[in-house]
Amino acid sequence: MGEPEAGTDGIEKIISDYQEVRANFKYRYYAEQAFIKGLITGKAKDGLFDGSSNGTRAEAATIIVRLLDRTMREEVDINKILEAKEAEETFTSETETPVGKQIRLNMEAMRFEIVE
Numbered sequence: 022m023g024e025p026e027a028g029t030d031g032i033e034k035i036i037s038d039y040q041e042v043r044a045n046f047k048y049r050y051y052a053e054q055a056f057i058k059g060l061i062t063g064k065a066k067d068g069l070f071d072g073s074s075n076g077t078r079a080e081a082a083t084i085i086v087r088l089l090d091r092t093m094r095e096e097v098d099i100n101k102i103l104e105a106k107e108a109e110e111t112f113t114s115e116t117e118t119p120v121g122k123q124i125r126l127n128m129e130a131m132r133f134e135i136v137e
Contacts (some may be wrong), residue, residue: 027057031099036068045072059094060087 028063032053042052052072055061061084064071087094 024058027054029053029057032057035099036063036070037065037099038070038072041072042070048072055084059097060084062095062097072111083095 033043036042036056042049044053052061052070056063056070061070061080063069
């Protein structure tokens with residue numbers, strides 16, 4: 022569609038099953054470009070590409086809409102995603118308190134939980 026090539030440095034860190042993309046050398050460039058341009062976003066929060074499964078009609082329709090209307094694309098900023106992953110890893114550990122209870126920060130719900 023005449024779009025410029027997008028940089029993909031660091032993409033292997035945000036697609037959880039990148040080894041599957043890398044293994045299929047013939048289509049790797051196209052998969053990387055589609056992901057980084059927001060045409061495809063993965064099937065899970067962790068960026069699962071799942072290239073060996075069959076796509077659904079809904080997924081195909083979503084890609085077509087995103088091809089035709091750039092405002093419908095998901096923004097992919099590798100640096101933001103990596104920063105968010107690092108922050109999530111930092112805040113998912115449990116901390117022992119002086120009274121013997123653990124506190125866990127639930128980032129999705131934006132709340133602290135006391136673990137008995």
